[in-house]
Amino acid sequence: MSLIVTGTIGIDTIETPAGDRHEDLLGGSAVYFAAAASFYTQARLVAAVGDDFPQAFIDSLNDFAGLDTAGLEVRQGSKTFRWGGKYHDDMDHRDTLFTDLGVLEEAPPPVPEAYRDSEVVFLANSHPMVQLGMLEQFPDAKLSVADTMDLWINIAKPELTQLLGKVDGLVLNFDEAELYTGHRNPVTAGKHLLELGPRFVVIKKGEHGCILVHKDGLCALPAYPTEHVVDPTGAGDTFAGGLMGRLSAKGGDDLGSFESVREALAHGTIIASFNVESFSLDRMRGIEKGDVDARFTEFAEMIRLG
Amino acid sequence: MSLIVTGTIGIDTIETPAGDRHEDLLGGSAVYFAAAASFYTQARLVAAVGDDFPQAFIDSLNDFAGLDTAGLEVRQGSKTFRWGGKYHDDMDHRDTLFTDLGVLEEAPPPVPEAYRDSEVVFLANSHPMVQLGMLEQFPDAKLSVADTMDLWINIAKPELTQLLGKVDGLVLNFDEAELYTGHRNPVTAGKHLLELGPRFVVIKKGEHGCILVHKDGLCALPAYPTEHVVDPTGAGDTFAGGLMGRLSAKGGDDLGSFESVREALAHGTIIASFNVESFSLDRMRGIEKGDVDARFTEFAEMIRLG
Helix, strand or coil: CCCCCCCEEEEEECEEECCCCEEEEEEEEEHHHHHHEEECCCEEEEEEECCCCCCEEEHHHHHHCCEEEECCECCCCCCEEEEEEEEECCCCCEEEEEEEEEHHHCCCCCCCCCCCCEEEECCCCHHHHHHHHHCCCCCHHHHHHHHHHHHHHCCCHHHHHHCCCCCCEEEHHHHHHHHHCCCCHHHHHHHHHHHHCCEEEEEHHHHHHHEEECEEEEEEEEECCCCCCCCCCHHHHHHHHHHHHHHHHHHCCCCCCCCHHHHHHHHHHHHHHHHHCCCCCCHHHCCCHHHHHHHHHHHHCCCCCC | CCCEECCCCCEEECCCCCCEEEEEHHHHHHHHHHHHHCCCCCCEEEEEEEEEHHHHHHHHHHCCCEEECCCEECCCCCCCEEEEEEEEECCCCCCEEEEEEEHHHHCCCCCCCCCCCCEEEECCCCHHHHHHHHHCCCCCEEEEECCCCCCHHCCCHHHHHHHCCCEEEEEEEHHHHHHHHCCHHHHHHHHHHCCCCCCCEEEHHHHHCEEEEEEEEEEECCCCCCCCCCCCCCCCHHHHHHHHHHHHHHHHCCCCHHHHHHHHHHHHHHHHHHHHHCCCCCCHHHHHHHHHHHHHHHHHHHCCCC
């Protein structure tokens, strides 16, 4: 099935706990998502950048065979979204150093006519009203999933609640699930969120894995244990990209079922474990589907019981 | 194979985040461990209490058919160890309200002659020199595993390091692994600890599961997702009890192998998930082996891939 992602493209600055500063990195939620999803299926990308966006970054995106950049708008006279973050020693938390919204403060990018038939829709992190507006442009959507963040829970909770009534799935962090629901227990928080509309909620716990709370079941998965955590930026987006890419590639009548989401989450786990091993898309650029499949098999064996 | 545990028996006071105070609860590392292990095998308990220890608590221990209390010393003129703790809202962290060491400040309990042939030895949390002294009393030990805590890392690190040179396995918390090694990444911390002697290190992450770093492999497991967390006291001890109970029950030439420990960790996960559902041993007292097996099967299905 056709997969589309709408979200941000950014030029990132990352400071590591050791104090190293890495500038002008290709980033943004939609970029990480689409690159990850492209290992599984054709991923359509809808996002806007400014005229400062380097051609080398566009070339870099086009290097992913499964990544369709026809919906990437280069807006003249605008600036690309820029974000800087500094990671704490634990690599789990970070401070935002700066945010220059640029083109994100303007009208959302247009959806190409050829993309209107998209069946699987991922609304990467953005203002819930932008996400709602995007969702309405895909009348054939069979499965829609949204990401969100603490900012929107704090400043746009009613709009986010409205969005939850329209999507099939929600992906968010452990802390965000508590912030929205007031429940720290992820199962309780997930059940609370299900009452607002979605069939399933995926609670991301970074290096501690994830919890799936689905109308038809419950599942916890560990993260793939790795020593080589260079830059966690995009871990959640690539996790979602693997999840949605795998769901789209499998398609079928059970799209969005407990079993399909559960299995796809493990693919998201694996692709995210590659992503954190370097900056930007560097690690994903250096691997092939066979590498992803090999690590998936290793992971499946690692947690197989009986 | 015969399993023995040496450690503490306590009378606990627990304050919940809601402020409820529960006094005079049967607790202590060896008690939680032995009750959990008793679902799998005969668990020999070596520990001392004072003459204030209620007969009802002894009866309560004897209610577990697999729990052998012949090594429980009731020391006249001494006081039982008492501990009070208050849990934070997150149920993951707690403050110690008070500690009355009592009998723990005196000589360790004697090991009954009939226990000297124990083949699987668990040294529950205690001063490393006490653990070393206990270990020496089991010349037939085929597998020895120790627990520890931040206190000993802070005040008795050389002794703990000496202990690590003598045991086959170490069980400790995520934060403790970092405290000892200086490495926050659990895989890196685990590998560092392996260099000091053990064949395997189990890093406990509470509600986030555990990581096994073994000379022959690496594994991560999630915790069993439950909403019903009433009292996390003893979670780590029951986890270790299920682990060691299962290893003892299986026995065999591969005792302590990567595969045997990996599988047994899942049993520890399940028995710990029951324990946190009530205070003291209450939940474990209300279940049978069939309940444990049923949840194990559910857990295995939950994380089965492909």
